[in-house]
Amino acid sequence: MRTLIRKDQLALMGALLAFVLGLSGTALADGPATFEEALALAAKENKIVVADFYTDW
Amino acid sequence: MFARAVNEDATIQAAMKDFILYKIDAEKGEGVELAKKYEIRGYPTFVAINSKGEVTDSWVGYGGAESWSQTALMAAADPRTIPEKKKAFEAEPTAGLAVCLANDASTSYDFAGAVDYYRQARELNPAGAGDYTQQILTFMYYGSQGGAFTFDEVEKEAQLALNTTDPSPEEKVDLALMVRNMARQTGNSERAVPYIKAALKATKGSTDEGVLKNRTHLEIDYALLVDKDKDKALKLFRSTFSDGWQENADKLNNFAWWCFENDVNLEEAQKMALKGVELADSDGNRANILDTVAEICNKLGNCDEAVAHMERAVELDPEKKYFQEQLVRFQKVLEEKQTG
Incomplete structure (x- = not known):
C-alpha cells in the first residue's frame, strides 16, 4: 500500500495548489495577547481581525 | 514562510495597517476552542472576524506576500458578515463577492460551492477568466477527491484552461x-x-x-x-529521491510501491520494501509496507510468500479491514495456483 498521507501532508493538501504554503509559527512582536484583546482592539480601531490559524506540526 | 514574511515583507507590513493580525496555534491554549468555533479544517487558514466575533471572510493558504495582502485588504475593505454578503450577492452579484464567497466555501471544504461561485465570477468578469479558471480547476481537483466532480468534468474545465486562457x-x-x-x-x-x-x-x-x-x-x-x-x-x-532515502521506511515503501504500480524493477522493489518493514517506526506502518511486499510477491508469482507477508500484516494491524480483505485475496490466488 502506498505510504499513507501524514497529518502534515494533509495540511498541505488542504491548501490550494495555486498557493505556495508556509506554516506560521512566530509570534507577532507587538500584537494583542489574547483573542478577546484582539477583538477589543478591532472595536477600538474600527478594523477587522485577521486570525491566522496555524499549527506547529 | 508566512511567519517570516509577516516580520520581513514590506507589502504585508503595509497591508497590516488596515486590520489586526492575530496568530492562533490551533492545537494549544485558547486556539483549540477557537479552531472548533470557527470550524478550521486545514492549516494555515485565515479568518477575517469583526469585533463581535462574526466571520466576514476566510481563505486557505498563503499564496505569497502580494496575493495574501491583496486578499486580506479586500477582506478589510468589506466588513460585512458572510450571511450579509450572501444576501448582497443574491440581490446584486459582483465578481468580488463571488470570489469572497468561493474562498469561504472552500475553507469548509465545500468545493462544489466554491466552483459554483467562481464560475459566476468568471461570467461577471470575463477579463479575469484565466485566474478564475485556474481556481475553478484547483477546487474541482480537491472536490474530486471527495467525489464532488468526475474526471470528465475536471477534464472539460482543464481543456478550457489549456486552450482559451493562455x-x-x-x-x-x-x-x-x-x-x-x-x-x-x-x-x-x-x-x-x-x-x-x-x-x-x-x-x-x-x-x-x-x-x-x-x-x-x-x-x-x-x-x-x-x-x-x-x-x-x-x-x-x-x-x-534525496540522499539517505534508503534509510527511510516511507521512502523505501514509496519507491517499492511505484515499481509495483508500474510493473518495473520488482526484485529490487521487494528488497527495498522489506528494508522498509525493518525500519518502520510503528506496527501500523510496518503492516502497510508488508502489504506492498505482498503485492510485489503476488505479482512475481510468489503467492505463498504474499500470503505469509499479509498474515503478518493482519497480525500487526488486526483492526484494518483492508488487510484482511487483502489476505483473503492472496489466499484465493494461492489456492487457484495450487489447484489449477
Whole structure:
C-alpha cells in the first residue's frame, strides 16, 4: 500500500495548489495577547481581525 | 514562510495597517476552542472576524506576500458578515463577492460551492477568466477527491484552461499535475498526455528549481505513457529521491510501491520494501509496507510468500479491514495456483 498521507501532508493538501504554503509559527512582536484583546482592539480601531490559524506540526 | 514574511515583507507590513493580525496555534491554549468555533479544517487558514466575533471572510493558504495582502485588504475593505454578503450577492452579484464567497466555501471544504461561485465570477468578469479558471480547476481537483466532480468534468474545465486562457508555464505544470493525478486515480492515464506535453514544452529550458522538480515528475509520466520506456522512467524516478532515502521506511515503501504500480524493477522493489518493514517506526506502518511486499510477491508469482507477508500484516494491524480483505485475496490466488 502506498505510504499513507501524514497529518502534515494533509495540511498541505488542504491548501490550494495555486498557493505556495508556509506554516506560521512566530509570534507577532507587538500584537494583542489574547483573542478577546484582539477583538477589543478591532472595536477600538474600527478594523477587522485577521486570525491566522496555524499549527506547529 | 508566512511567519517570516509577516516580520520581513514590506507589502504585508503595509497591508497590516488596515486590520489586526492575530496568530492562533490551533492545537494549544485558547486556539483549540477557537479552531472548533470557527470550524478550521486545514492549516494555515485565515479568518477575517469583526469585533463581535462574526466571520466576514476566510481563505486557505498563503499564496505569497502580494496575493495574501491583496486578499486580506479586500477582506478589510468589506466588513460585512458572510450571511450579509450572501444576501448582497443574491440581490446584486459582483465578481468580488463571488470570489469572497468561493474562498469561504472552500475553507469548509465545500468545493462544489466554491466552483459554483467562481464560475459566476468568471461570467461577471470575463477579463479575469484565466485566474478564475485556474481556481475553478484547483477546487474541482480537491472536490474530486471527495467525489464532488468526475474526471470528465475536471477534464472539460482543464481543456478550457489549456486552450482559451493562455496559462503561464507554471500554471501549465500545475494543470498537468492535477490532470495526471486524477487521470491516474481513475484509470485514465493516457488522457493526461496532452497536458503533460504542453507543460513540458512550456517549461523547456527553465532553471526554476520548483519547475524543474515538477518537470521531472512529468518526464517520468512522459517516459511511461509516450515513450513506453520503463527503464528511463525508473531512472528519472530514482533521481527524485534525496540522499539517505534508503534509510527511510516511507521512502523505501514509496519507491517499492511505484515499481509495483508500474510493473518495473520488482526484485529490487521487494528488497527495498522489506528494508522498509525493518525500519518502520510503528506496527501500523510496518503492516502497510508488508502489504506492498505482498503485492510485489503476488505479482512475481510468489503467492505463498504474499500470503505469509499479509498474515503478518493482519497480525500487526488486526483492526484494518483492508488487510484482511487483502489476505483473503492472496489466499484465493494461492489456492487457484495450487489447484489449477
